[in-house]
Structure formats: C-alpha cells, structure tokens
Amino acid sequence: GAGVSQTPSNKVTEKGKYVELRCDPISGHTALYWYRQSLGQGPEFLIYFQGTGAADDSGLPNDRFFAVRPEGSVSTLKIQRTERGDSAVYLCASSGNRGDTQYFGPGTRLTVL
C-alpha cells in the first residue's frame, strides 16, 4: 500500500517568506508526527497529532511554526517569516496509534535563502 507522502520534495524560499509543507499519512493512521533534520544530525521532534488535535507540540522552536490536521488525515506544517536557520529536511511520520511503529515519509528539503 501507499506509504507516507510529502509535498513538495524541495522548497526554496527567501528569508521572511511564508511556507507550507504537506504530509499525507498512511491511510487509517491516527497518529502523525513532524520532525526536522539538519545536516549531519538525527531528526528532531517538532509536534505530534492524535487525530485532529496536537497532543504534544513541545518541539516547535517558536511561534513562527504551526501545524494543523483539520480532518485527522493530511497535515500541514506552516512556517511564517522564514529564517535561514529554518533550512533543513522536514520529515513526517505516521503510526496506527501512539506508540506503534512510525513510518516516515521522504521529507521536504527546505532551503531559505
């Protein structure tokens, strides 16, 4: 079956712009996670959704970052007033339920010029 998909695969933007990154989880998975991975580092947790609600957003670095999952399926990570330090690969993962094996998408590579 289809895995986790993320769009776009690459996004180049200018400092100060707004971006949206999309994640399509595996069908039926109730838990959805966003991570961010900088070059040479392991992924860093950002936020976790159980259904439509953000159950844990402790990893969001500041209020420029926001994520939604209005219908409990697709999720969008939104970054306002992007900064060069936001450049990274943004990974999305989903699992059947919290605690189940997480399946990762290929990521979106964000470059802020």
Added chain:
Amino acid sequence: LAKTTQPISMDSYEGQEVNITCSHNNIATNDYITWYQQFPSQGPRFIIQGYKTKVTNEVASLFIPADRKSSTLSLPRVSLSDTAVYYCLVGDRGKLIFGQGTELSVKP
C-alpha cells in the same frame, strides 16, 4: 528522557556480521529500545524494537542485557546496501528522540 550513546561511525566488509552497541544508562522502566536505519535523502526506516532479552526479525537481531543499560544491534552478513546511518532510540515509543546515529560503511 534517556540519552543514548553510540559510535559515530563503523566500517565493515561485505559478508561480515556487524554489531552496533548503544549505551543508555538511565533508561526508564517503561522505555523500549528501537533501532532505525536511514539512507541518504530518505526518511528513517524502522528496523527492530525490544524491551529485554533478545529479539530477532528477518533483518536483524537485538540483544538487551538484564540491566537494560545497553543494547546491541546485530546485522548478519552485511551487504553494500546496508551502508546507512543507524539510530538507537530509547523512549516510550511515542515521541522519538534521535541521537547522531552510527554511520555504517560497508566495503566490498
């Protein structure tokens, strides 16, 4: 959250068995030990998970001593395609906390 320590890099040759050890001295009672594999430009991929003793699947084995303060991922007869970064994670299986991982290089 328990912190993990694993070698930054390892080298091996095709056909050899590779053992990657991870230290997690302050693992909590409810914590599981999970290993992920990541290839360049891809998301991490689940390899194996365990709580204690030994777990084996079609890809790897995971050895966990009684005190659970360390664990060893064993990859039998590696091939060039096993060249990747391997992450050891300890936690309650929800929010995953990744370290820097071990970069395994398999040579012909």
